[in-house]
Amino acid sequence: MSVYSASVTAPVNIATLKYWGKRDKELNLPTNSSISVTLSQKDLRTLTTASASSTFKQDELYLNGKLESLESARTQACLGDLRKLRSELESQDDKLEKLSQFKLRIVSENNFPTAAGLASSAAGFAALVYAIAKLYELPQDMSELSKIARKGSGSACRSLFGGFVAWEMGDLENGQDSKAVEVAPVEHWPTLKAAILVVSDDKKDTPSTSGMQATVKTSDLFQHRIKEVVPQRFDEMKQSILNKDFNKFGELTMRDSNSFHAVCLDSYPPIFYLNDTSKKIIKLIHKLNETEGEIIAAYTFDAGPNAVIYYDEANEAKVLGLIHTYFNQVDGWSKADTSKLSKLEIEGTDPEIYKGVSRIILTEIGQGPQITTESLQI
Ligand SMILES: Nc1ncnc2c1ncn2[C@@H]1O[C@H](COP(=O)(O)OP(=O)(O)OP(=O)(O)O)[C@@H](O)[C@H]1O
Ligand SMILES: C[C@@](O)(CCOP(=O)(O)OP(=O)(O)O)CC(=O)O
Structure with a gap:
């Protein structure tokens, strides 16, 4: 048959x-x-x-x-x-x-x-x-x-x-x-890159499905987010992508990650997805952008403590340089040419921040689903 x-x-x-x-x-x-x-x-x-x-x-x-x-x-x-x-x-x-x-x-x-x-x-x-x-x-x-x-x-x-x-x-x-x-x-913006910092943590605090149900039911701030914040941000973000304007795209990305985690915190009882390492990474990226005088790296966090840092390849030496300075002891650097990265220290950063990260995944923007000749059998 x-x-x-x-x-x-x-x-x-x-x-x-x-x-x-x-x-x-x-x-x-x-x-x-x-x-x-x-x-x-x-x-x-x-x-x-x-x-x-x-x-x-x-x-x-x-x-x-x-x-x-x-x-x-x-x-x-x-x-x-x-x-x-x-x-x-x-x-x-x-x-x-x-x-x-x-x-x-x-x-x-x-x-x-x-x-x-x-x-x-x-x-x-x-x-x-x-x-x-x-x-x-x-x-x-x-x-x-x-x-x-x-x-x-x-x-x-x-x-x-x-x-x-x-x-x-x-x-x-x-x-x-x-x-x-x-x-x-x-092809519109092929130089967009992402570094994922997998923050060591066993299990999610609250699964997305139940977390969002709780937020919808209990957070007052949430109503403001969906009515006043997101509709305008949606148009602005699309425009920043079409203009390949990293400065704008990065700011909107970080603001939206923060807005999402704020409505989680405003849920009752509150939902926490970020841990101390996540917060230190947020500070590090803001300080990098401040030092540079423009936004060259943008963090975003989903329903967990892992950080995804977006940046443009043009700023790779600086962005990956900073991440490498603090996280060079963590697995995941094999595909990077670390000799090309700048050593970048940010005052006040915890030198043991790397202890909260288990692995780094260096990746980039990619294509949608593909048909393949590879096949899996049981
Ligand atoms: N390859 C797959 N095929 C079918 N279902 C899958 C596959 N991979 C994951 N799933 C489903 O997704 C579930 C995991 O979803 P979950 O939301 O808990 O984790 P996640 O998607 O990795 O995390 P997050 O949504 O926070 O990014 C699995 O238990 C399984 O039901
Ligand atoms: C924080 C998020 O990652 C939430 C994702 O939620 P899911 O798509 O996992 O939720 P369900 O629809 O209940 O399966 C934000 C996002 O991906 O947009």
Whole structure:
């Protein structure tokens, strides 16, 4: 009996204007639009093979070699939408194999730690949806598929595009206008780089889903954020990207990270994602920018203490120079030419700051999901 298969890779994305808050939990509809940068799959990616066969007895997901449950309502929503689109195709063309009626086997691997605050759910759901869409030969474009990935995990919708991506919140109740769109492709600003400082911490304080529910319910500041702050920032950030204006882009990115963590703190009881190391990194970046007299590096933090520092390649010697000065003892420098980096010391910085960081990932802006000939078998 034939086994039909498709394999794809999908990237991680890190928001520069944060999604935080749902107006509909089942459909994963957000309370504000968001913007992200897609990171290179050379460093962080999910590889997923989706197969269908009449011989398979049940739907199965193997994640990093282990059988995982596919029972969650979110995964079921993704599988249900994809099967429906395939069965529509099958009803229009008798010659098509009835793949929509076959069970699915999904085998997936992340080349970076899963559930460690490195947006594995975003890459994971984007890869799952794109792999099944390819297996089913669906004609839908990436924005259409992003509405399905969104139901798996909100931020996953943005991983269907490379470069700079916006998730337009939409206002329809059925979510049909809540989708990801490209703001600009990688080629528009290929020199944008990211250094991820993985801050040693075991587990997340509060998972994103429950954290944002608590913020929506209890924070007064949150109303101000979604009504007064984000709509204007969304337009300004898009413009700063189109103008390749790092000074503006960096300022908006840092302000939005701070605004997101402020509404977390304003939740009741408060939610803390930043730790002491995160705060020291924030200070270090502000002092670097102050010394330079312009913004050459911008931090952002998701629902955890890891720092993502964006910068333009033109300032690599300084930005990576500073990070190398303080974190040279940490793993992750093998791909950098450290002889080209400037030694940069900032007065008042804790010389033991490196002890709070377990690993550095040096990466850059990257492409969206790709079809691949690599394939995973169980
Ligand atoms: N390759 C994958 N395929 C399918 N699902 C995945 C994949 N990788 C991760 N997931 C799902 O995402 C979950 C991890 O999501 P979680 O939000 O806890 O972590 P994260 O995305 O790494 O962190 P954060 O959202 O804070 O950046 C996994 O338990 C799994 O259900
Ligand atoms: C802080 C964030 O990273 C929150 C991401 O939240 P998720 O997309 O993980 O949440 P769910 O939709 O509940 O799965 C900001 C962002 O990526 O925009």
